Amino acid sequence: MGTRNFTRCESALHSEVEALRWAMENMLQHSPCQSFGTDCKELIAMINEPQKWPRFATELEKIETLQICFPDFKITHVPRLCNQFPDFLAKTARSFHMELLFIGCSIPVWLPRPPQA
Numbered sequence: 360m361g362t363r364n365f366t367r368c369e370s371a372l373h374s375e376v377e378a379l380r381w382a383m384e385n386m387l388q389h390s391p392c393q394s395f396g397t398d399c400k401e402l403i404a405m406i407n408e409p410q411k412w413p414r415f416a417t418e419l420e421k422i423e424t425l426q427i428c429f430p431d432f433k434i435t436h437v438p439r440l441c442n443q444f445p446d447f448l449a450k451t452a453r454s455f456h457m458e459l460l461f462i463g464c465s466i467p468v469w470l471p472r473p474p475q476a
Contacts, residue, residue: 375402376418379434383425393429396437398446406434 379395379402386392397403405412409419426432439446 372399372401372405373415373418375399376405376415376422379406380418380421380425383422383429387425387428393431394433394435396435396442398437398439398442400436403434403436 375397379397382395405415405419406422409416409423412419
């Protein structure tokens with residue numbers, strides 16, 4: 360798992376694409392992970408049919424280039440209800456007023472814990 364706070368992107372969808380690119384680049388360095396999940400159905404549609412999203416051509420080209428490094432690449436939809444922990448990490452990262460970058464298998468002690476369901 361990982362989280363990073365990005366500078367403001369052009370749109371929420373641009374942020375989703377940038378987050379996937381960042382995750383893919385980091386998985387190449389830190390994990391044999393080939394599977395990615397998102398609660399953004401539009402992102403999955405973009406990955407599956409990039410030609411239908413010309414406004415994102417540059418960003419999607421970077422994703423397509425990275426996909427070459429993932430022979431078993433898979434991206435799946437995770438309903439928001441089942442995606443509460445990653446969503447909490449993303450919201451927490453956005454609240455930091457300095458650069459935040461975290462990759463690991465557990466939450467560091469300095470990062471707030473999500474409320475219990």
